[in-house]
Amino acid sequence: MDPGRRRKVRLAVMLSVAVLLASALVYTTFAAGSQAMRPSQLATSAVPGRSYQLSGTVVAGSVRHTGGPLAFRVRDRNGRTSVRVLYEGAVPEPFREGREVIVTVRRRGSVFVGEPDSLITKCPSKFTADERS
Amino acid sequence: MTSLGPALLSAALVTEVYGLGASLYGALRGRPRWTHSGRRAVYATAGLLTLAFAILEAAFLRSDFGVRMVAEHSSTTTPPFYRAAAPWSAQEGSLLLWVWLLSLWSSLVLFLTRRRLRELAGYAQAVLLGFAAFFTVLLIFLAKPFVLQHPAPMEGLGLNPLLRHPSMMIHPPMLYSGYTLFTVPFAFAVAALAARKLDAEWIRSTRRFALTAWLCLGFGVLLGARWSYAELGWGGYWGWDPVENASLMPWLTGTAFLHSIQVQEKRGALKVWNVSLVLATGVLAVLGTFLVRSGILDSIHAFGASTLGKPFLAFIAVISLGSAALVLSRLDQLRSQPRIDSLVSRETVFLLNNLVLVGLCFVIFWGTFFPLISEAVTGTKASVGPPWFDRYTTPLGLVLVLLSGVGPALAWGRTTASRLPRIFAAPLGAAALVLVALVAVGGIARKPLALVMFCSAAFAATSVAQEYWLGTRARRALTGEPAAVALLSLVRRNRRRYGGYLVHVGMVVLLVGVAASSSFQHVRDARLRPGQSARVGSYDVRYVRATSARSSEKVTLGAVLEVTQHGRHVATLRPSRGYYPSLDQAGLGRIGRFFKGDSTSELGMRAGLGRDIWTAIQPDLSSLEPYIARADRSFPDANPQLEGFLVTTVVARYLRDGPPAEFRLIVSPLVGWIWFGGSIVAGGALMCLWPRPRAVRIRRAARSTPGLAQPLGRPRPGEGETAGAANTIVARLADSQPSTGRGSGFSQGSSL
Numbered sequence: 001m002d003p004g005r006r007r008k009v010r011l012a013v014m015l016s017v018a019v020l021l022a023s024a025l026v027y028t029t030f031a032a033g034s035q036a037m038r039p040s041q042l043a044t045s046a047v048p049g050r051s052y053q054l055s056g057t058v059v060a061g062s063v064r065h066t067g068g069p070l071a072f073r074v075r076d077r078n079g080r081t082s083v084r085v086l087y088e089g090a091v092p093e094p095f096r097e098g099r100e101v102i103v104t105v106r107r108r109g110s111v112f113v114g115e116p117d118s119l120i121t122k123c124p125s126k127f128t129a130d131e132r133s
Numbered sequence: 134m135t136s137l138g139p140a141l142l143s144a145a146l147v148t149e150v151y152g153l154g155a156s157l158y159g160a161l162r163g164r165p166r167w168t169h170s171g172r173r174a175v176y177a178t179a180g181l182l183t184l185a186f187a188i189l190e191a192a193f194l195r196s197d198f199g200v201r202m203v204a205e206h207s208s209t210t211t212p213p214f215y216r217a218a219a220p221w222s223a224q225e226g227s228l229l230l231w232v233w234l235l236s237l238w239s240s241l242v243l244f245l246t247r248r249r250l251r252e253l254a255g256y257a258q259a260v261l262l263g264f265a266a267f268f269t270v271l272l273i274f275l276a277k278p279f280v281l282q283h284p285a286p287m288e289g290l291g292l293n294p295l296l297r298h299p300s301m302m303i304h305p306p307m308l309y310s311g312y313t314l315f316t317v318p319f320a321f322a323v324a325a326l327a328a329r330k331l332d333a334e335w336i337r338s339t340r341r342f343a344l345t346a347w348l349c350l351g352f353g354v355l356l357g358a359r360w361s362y363a364e365l366g367w368g369g370y371w372g373w374d375p376v377e378n379a380s381l382m383p384w385l386t387g388t389a390f391l392h393s394i395q396v397q398e399k400r401g402a403l404k405v406w407n408v409s410l411v412l413a414t415g416v417l418a419v420l421g422t423f424l425v426r427s428g429i430l431d432s433i434h435a436f437g438a439s440t441l442g443k444p445f446l447a448f449i450a451v452i453s454l455g456s457a458a459l460v461l462s463r464l465d466q467l468r469s470q471p472r473i474d475s476l477v478s479r480e481t482v483f484l485l486n487n488l489v490l491v492g493l494c495f496v497i498f499w500g501t502f503f504p505l506i507s508e509a510v511t512g513t514k515a516s517v518g519p520p521w522f523d524r525y526t527t528p529l530g531l532v533l534v535l536l537s538g539v540g541p542a543l544a545w546g547r548t549t550a551s552r553l554p555r556i557f558a559a560p561l562g563a564a565a566l567v568l569v570a571l572v573a574v575g576g577i578a579r580k581p582l583a584l585v586m587f588c589s590a591a592f593a594a595t596s597v598a599q600e601y602w603l604g605t606r607a608r609r610a611l612t613g614e615p616a617a618v619a620l621l622s623l624v625r626r627n628r629r630r631y632g633g634y635l636v637h638v639g640m641v642v643l644l645v646g647v648a649a650s651s652s653f654q655h656v657r658d659a660r661l662r663p664g665q666s667a668r669v670g671s672y673d674v675r676y677v678r679a680t681s682a683r684s685s686e687k688v689t690l691g692a693v694l695e696v697t698q699h700g701r702h703v704a705t706l707r708p709s710r711g712y713y714p715s716l717d718q719a720g721l722g723r724i725g726r727f728f729k730g731d732s733t734s735e736l737g738m739r740a741g742l743g744r745d746i747w748t749a750i751q752p753d754l755s756s757l758e759p760y761i762a763r764a765d766r767s768f769p770d771a772n773p774q775l776e777g778f779l780v781t782t783v784v785a786r787y788l789r790d791g792p793p794a795e796f797r798l799i800v801s802p803l804v805g806w807i808w809f810g811g812s813i814v815a816g817g818a819l820m821c822l823w824p825r826p827r828a829v830r831i832r833r834a835a836r837s838t839p840g841l842a843q844p845l846g847r848p849r850p851g852e853g854e855t856a857g858a859a860n861t862i863v864a865r866l867a868d869s870q871p872s873t874g875r876g877s878g879f880s881q882g883s884s885l
Contacts (some may be wrong), residue, residue: 025496028524029503033515036504053516065755089658090797091751093295093366093733104518116658118518120372 034104039074040081046107054085054112055102063097069113074101087114094121135192135200138279141185142272145236148177149266153259160255160328168255172243175258178265179236186233189226189278193219199285202226202278208291210686218301219292224426224441225278227305231422232268234306235313238342239265242317246338253335256324264316267448275440294687294713294731300360304353308380311350312418315383317342318390319415322408326459331404331466336394341822343394343411347387348818354380355811366734366749368656368799370807373522378501379421382494386414389490396480399545403480404467405460406487412456417494419449424501475547482540489532496525523651527582531589534644537637538593541600563595564588583652590641597634604631628820635817643810649803657798660753663692663791670800672746673697679752679791680709681784687711688727688780690752690787692794694737706737708750708796722765724779728754742809744802751795757783 036053037046046052054074059082062073070091075082077100085105095101104118152174159167189202193216198204206226207219220226239261246254272278318339325335357377358370371377390410396403423445460467473480499506500517507515542556568588571577577584601620604627608619624631655670666675675695682689691709695702715721715730737748754761764779771779 021492025499025525029499029517029521030507030511030515032521033503033507033517036514036516065753090367090749090795093364094731096731117367120374 038076038079039083040076040079042105042107042112043081043083046112048107048109051104051106051115052112053102054083054105055100056082057100058095058097060097072097074103084111085114086111087119089114089116089119092119092121095119096121134188135197135279135281138185138188139273139277141181141188142269142279145178145181145185146266146269146273148174148181149262149269152178153262153266156255156258156262160252160259160324165251168251168258171255171258171262172247175236175239175243175262178262179233179240182229182233182236182265182269186220186229189220189229190217193217196289197285198287198289199281199283201280201282204282204286204289206290206292208289211289211292212297215292215297215301218296218305220278221305221309222292222296222301223278225272225276227309228268228272228276228426229278230306231309231313232265232272234309235261235265235268235316238310238314238317239320242321242339242342250321250324250335250338252328252330253321253324256327257320260320260323261316264320267444271441271444275444288716290716294711294733295364297733298360298364300356300364304356304360307349307353307356309353311346311348311353311380312383312422314342314346314349315387315414315418317346318411319418322411322415323456323459326408326463329463329466331408331463333394333398333401336397336407340391340394343387343391344818344822347384347391348815348822350380350384350387351818352811352815354384355808359808362804363736363738364734366736366797368747368749368797368801370804373500373519375501376421376424378497379417379424382497382501383414383417383421385490385494385497386410386417389487389494390414392483392490393487396483400473400480402473403484405464408467409460410487410491412460416449416453416456419445419452423449477543477548477550477553479540479543479545479548482536482543486533486536486540489529489536493526493529493533496529497522500525530644531582531585534586534589534593534641537640538589538596541634541637542596557596559599560592560596564592567591577653580652583648586648587645590645593641594638597637600634601631624820626825628823628825632817632820632822635820636814637817639810639813639815639817641810642806642813646803646806646808646810650801650807653802655800659796659798660793661796662793667796667798669798671698672703672800674748674796674798676794676796677705679788679794680707681788682709683781683784687713688784689735690750690754690784691735692737692750692796694748694796696739696746704739704746706739706746706748708737708748709735710750710752711735722761723768723771723776724764724783725761727776727780728757728761728783740805742803742805744800745804747797747799747801749797751797752787753793753795754787756790756792757787760786 034051034053036055039054039056042052042054055077056074057077059073059075062071062082064071069086069088071084071086073082073084085103087103099121101119101121103120104115105112106115152171155167155174156171159165159169159171189200191197192200192203193207194213196203196207196209196216202220202223202225206223207216211219221230239258243254243258243261250257318336321335321339325331354377357380361372362368362370390407393403393407393410397407423442426441426445473484475481500522504514504516507513538560539557542560548556565588567590568584571584571587577587601623604623605616605620608614608623609616612619612622614622657667657669659667659674661667661676663676663678666673668674673696675697677693677695680689680691680693682691689709689711691707694706694708696704696706710732711734712728712732713730715726721729734749737750739746760783764783768775768779
């Protein structure tokens, strides 16, 4: 095979492999993605059993920890609608009322159960002054 | 003094705009005087920004609460060490740090190249000053660090307790140094394209800056991981958060660039690829900064309520489109270079390594920006978590480890098939040995990917060791030096090459640590009362008793844990939690504020190279709440002495009752290898950066000038005649071999 033709074959093979890999990447991402939702969206449209990534602010005075799972409410960043979350597992250090959190949850009746180790809170270097005070 | 800050920033902006104009005019019209003037503007900018940063630092150290940023991020009780680090805990201060570091690195590179790259200097200065001007505009109009307030409060809010960690002093400056240093090769790549000077000179002149950027960014990322592991109470070191990913992406493309530029230097190939890589790295470095500032993605590291998203987006659009346009307009000049001759050659491995690194970067980019992509495609925002990232990054990481062992063993140009068994016999033997040993141990075969990683690591480490051994043996044969001396001489004269190999070893060690700690980690969350035990892995952890401590800064509640294995004492650990009093007396109560403010974990950890036993505690304060509430109701106006007494009483009650506590218990094998591997990587990179001995520098310079090599290749006074002659012979051998396929590669492409 002459070198020019060989180069073309190589290029075609590499491009085919790249297209295959990219297709797999796109497919698996859409299949594995958790829908990111605010509490107000979650309250109205969450389907039981499906996982969602909930982001919002921990409601002041809502955190209860009495032996069982940690219970708290999360509200929209700029709104009042909130949902109740039950979470079992280690809580990140900066977790506190009034702080922003992101947690993967599934609907169970009227509450949302957090997946273990999915709760994350804003890195303390990124708190704004009102969060601090 | 602080009122000078805004004036200094304005003066810096004027200087930057002037310098940008002068540099461009000098470059376009061929007027060196204007180019020199532009360079002096860079120096002046560095001076002005240094003063501005020093004033901000002084305000923090003096606790000048008249400056709003100081009042919001420091206090008189914040230790001086952390007051010095507090400026970059805020949006405004971190931006000032960014542009200040950029101005310093810009000045340094322009000073070092002042007698070279004359045709590129003007364009490069314009790019660097353009970056600086953008950030200075943000500081003047959108994120002002010197906003004053009257009257000044008596006390500040203080630095968040979670940021009071030694890493706070190093981690952000390291990351920012990495980001800003990557703008240096970016600027010179743009300059080379603009000036149509597309040989390897700009690469040679900025290579050290690219390597330093890579080192700083990598070290910064690793420090962040260590900080997270040791401080944040969740026991992990990487969460695939968008901002974490954003710091990893330019590091990956930077790694690819540092490999592929060698192909351009040795073979004159991959010009389009190299210039695209360095431009992408520069854009990704700004993208990382953008993700932190914009809040466009839900990230734990993003500033809330930021107004900087749109300006950053516009800036990224300009530099991305400008870069792409420049590359496309110079394609003809970039393409006219030799192709890769053989698939079995070092440059092929470098190309594969580049494809894997860029593929890895693309996967991370796709996963990070998937919320925006999915919203654009389906109308709903969706995101992917760590399992998705692991699915792709793990196999790609495995391929990288294998390539890091294959690359050093192959020659530039071509390696003949008949040589391959001899080259790879030892590495393959080591991999097989590890496979047999691990299967014999048992339990590890359940994790096939980890098993493949350990075998690949053995292959790569043996391959590198073989390179060191062959090089030392060749030098001994030529010079008669003892083995240790020959090894040292070999490394000293080829720091870039053998430093690079050491980096490979470090990465292998690091990735073994990642594979082992993520595959064989045991985690247990347990609620225990004093006297109760929990099992994690093969260890039993018993909660012996509760502990407490009180200082002016915080109240600490903790536990004594006894760790045993098969009945044998292993360690006594003391995890605790520090509660920092909140200033919110009205909302939380006079006593409640001592227990409901910010709190931080102090881990109880037994760390070792074999495994870490990691424990954290979350005391259950619910049994104390009635007492705290009663104290708040009974003593709403308690003075500090009474406050102290009441807090002590509550703490004493905690100790007496011994209430339950939540514990997170983790046993992680080989997690220490991550930090150890990182140190080896840093050592290898520093070895590469260290200047070569003068004799080698002269000889290499001479070799690039035909006719001068032999006279300048003579030994210097004081060097042995034999050694000098041997070096010259080996250097000639090295130069004559690139396409012969002889040897394992140890003697090719580099003098000994």
